Amino acid sequence: METMEHPNVIQVFQVTETTENIYTRMEHVSGESYSSPILEVNGMQEQEAQRAFSQITCTVHYCHEKYVVHRDPKPENILVNARANIKLCDFDLSCRFTAEHKLDMFCSTLPYCVPELYQLVKYDGSVIDLWNLGVLLFHGHRLPPIQSNHLCD
Incomplete structure (x- = not known):
């Protein structure tokens, strides 16, 4: 995560490792995850769903360009910041990958x-x-609205 510099990825500022612990100083997001409001929302307008899904897909595309696979993008791992932009977090299951090397670890939700x-x-x-x-897109009609116009470059 330290190598990731994208507006929709939680930023890691510092990692300190001791013999017993690893301490991580990360960006604070004063919003909530999509997991809590997902059940409260009756639906989204198509334009709102396009903006939300665009931010999420652009972020995952960026990760793949950096040869990082998240392996668990789900509502609980997508936060909304104060500007109503998404922030992908929880890279615990992530790993580096190459096109030639296949993975075999069973991990995901x-x-x-x-x-x-x-x-x-x-x-x-x-x-x-x-x-x-x-899966997110299939359930996207229940995602809360996003107010940003951020699109992939």
Whole structure:
């Protein structure tokens, strides 16, 4: 995460490692995750859903350009900052990947798991993130509105 410099990724400012602990100083987001309001919202207008999903997909695309696969983009790992922009967080399951090297670790949140994980076969790391984005989009009608016009470059 220290190498990630994107407006929609939680910033890590400092990591200090001792023999017993690892301390991380990170950006503070004074909002909430999508997990709490997702059930309270009856729906989104198409334009609002496009803005929200655009921010999320641009952020995941940026991670993949840096050869980082998140492996768990879900509402609980997407925060909303004071300017109503998303912030992708919780990179605990993330890892670096290459197109040539397939992953084989079973990790993700069960409702978001790609079929390859259940088949116990090696998989392209970015497939997990893309599958999760599809699940987010499917349930996107219940995401809260985003007021930003941020789009991918």
